[in-house]
Amino acid sequence: MQSDSYNLDPLEALPVQSLRAHPSPDGDFVADDLAEVDAVIRQRLNSDVALINQISTYIVGAGGKRIRPRLVLLFSRALGFTGSERFELAAIVEFIHTATLLHDDVVDESSMRRGRQTANAIFGNAASVLVGDFLYSRAFQMMVSVGSLRVLDVLADATNVIAEGEVLQLMNMHDPDLAVQDYLRVIRFKTAKLFEASARLGAVIGSASREVEEACADYGRSLGTAFQLIDDLLDYEGNSVELGKNVGDDLREGKPTLPLLMAIARGTAAERELVRKAIVDGDVARLPDILHIVRHTGALHATREAARSEAEEAQARLSVLPDSSARSALLDLCVRSVERSS
Numbered sequence: 001m002q003s004d005s006y007n008l009d010p011l012e013a014l015p016v017q018s019l020r021a022h023p024s025p026d027g028d029f030v031a032d033d034l035a036e037v038d039a040v041i042r043q044r045l046n047s048d049v050a051l052i053n054q055i056s057t058y059i060v061g062a063g064g065k066r067i068r069p070r071l072v073l074l075f076s077r078a079l080g081f082t083g084s085e086r087f088e089l090a091a092i093v094e095f096i097h098t099a100t101l102l103h104d105d106v107v108d109e110s111s112m113r114r115g116r117q118t119a120n121a122i123f124g125n126a127a128s129v130l131v132g133d134f135l136y137s138r139a140f141q142m143m144v145s146v147g148s149l150r151v152l153d154v155l156a157d158a159t160n161v162i163a164e165g166e167v168l169q170l171m172n173m174h175d176p177d178l179a180v181q182d183y184l185r186v187i188r189f190k191t192a193k194l195f196e197a198s199a200r201l202g203a204v205i206g207s208a209s210r211e212v213e214e215a216c217a218d219y220g221r222s223l224g225t226a227f228q229l230i231d232d233l234l235d236y237e238g239n240s241v242e243l244g245k246n247v248g249d250d251l252r253e254g255k256p257t258l259p260l261l262m263a264i265a266r267g268t269a270a271e272r273e274l275v276r277k278a279i280v281d282g283d284v285a286r287l288p289d290i291l292h293i294v295r296h297t298g299a300l301h302a303t304r305e306a307a308r309s310e311a312e313e314a315q316a317r318l319s320v321l322p323d324s325s326a327r328s329a330l331l332d333l334c335v336r337s338v339e340r341s342s
C-alpha cells in the first residue's frame with residue numbers, strides 16, 4: 001500500500017509518475033450495466049413518504065461519475081461474474097455515497113454541488129439529514145436481500161469507517177498544523193474506504209481468492225485516495241462552472257488540505273502566515289492571494305504528483321487480473337481520475 005506521507009521539502013520534488021492508459025476498445029462497455037443499476041436505484045428509492053421520494057430523487061438524479069458502482073461492475077466482470085447481484089451491490093454503494101453527500105453538505109453548510117443547489121439549501125438541513133438516514137437504512141435492507149454475510153461484513157465495516165472519517169475531518173477543521181499523515185488518514189477513511197469496499201465487493205461476488213480480493217481492495221483504496229487528492233487540488237485550480245461547486249469552499253470551511261499544507265511548508269514567512277490565518281479563520285477574502293501562493297510554490301503540482309503516485313499504485317495492483325476489457329477500463333480509470341478538471 002502507498003505510504004501515507006508525501007515530501008514537503010521544496011528542494012526535493014516528488015517523482016514524476018507515468019500513468020499508462022489502456023482504454024477499452026469497446027468504449028463504455030458497462031453502460032448497459034449502469035442502466036440496470038439506475039433501474040434498481042429508481043425502484044429502491046420508492047417510499048410512501050412523499051418528501052423522501054422528492055429529496056432522494058433530486059440528489060440521486062443529479063448524476064455524478066458513478067465511480068463506486070462502476071468499480072463493483074468492472075471487478076465482477078473482470079472476475080467472470082455476471083449475476084444480477086452485481087446491480088444490487090452497485091446500487092447499495094451509490095446509496096451509501098449519496099447519504100454521505102447529504103450529511104456532508106449539512107455539516108459543511110454547502111449550497112452548491114454538481115452545478116445545482118444542494119438538497120439542504122432547498123429542503124432544509126433537517127430534511128436532508130433524515131433522508132440521508134433513510135438512504136443508509138435502505139442500503140442495509142438491500143444488503144440483507146443479497147444474502148451474503150461477507151457482503152454485510154464489508155459494507156458494515158465501510159459505513160462505520162466512513163463515519164469515523166467524518167468525525168476525524170471535523171476534528172481537523174481550522175488546524176493549519178495538521179500533519180500530512182493525519183490529513184491522508186481522513187481521506188483513507190472518509191473517501192477511499194467506499195472505493196475500497198466497492199472494488200472488494202466485485203471480488204467477493206466473483207469468488208476471488210483472498211490474495212486477489214486484497215489486491216482489488218488495494219486498488220480501490222489507492223484510486224479513492226488519488227480521486228480525493230484531485231478533488232482537493234481542484235478547489236484551488238478549477239472554476240465554479242466546471243467543478244459544479246464554489247471554488248474556495250474548502251478554505252471557507254477551514255479544511256487544511258494538501259495544497260494548503262504544502263504551500264505552508266514551501267512558502268515565505270509572510271505567505272505561511274497568510275495561509276495559516278485563512279485556515280484558522282475560514283477566510284476567503286484573500287482567496288486570490290491564496291491561489292497565487294499555492295500555484296507559485298508548486299503546491300498544486302506536488303498534489304497532482306501525489307495523486308499520480310497513488311494511481312500508479314492502483315494500476316500495479318491490477319496485475320492479478322487476467323487481460324480483459326474490464327481490466328483495461330480499470331487501468332484507464334486511474335488516468336481519467338487524476339487528469340480530470342472537474
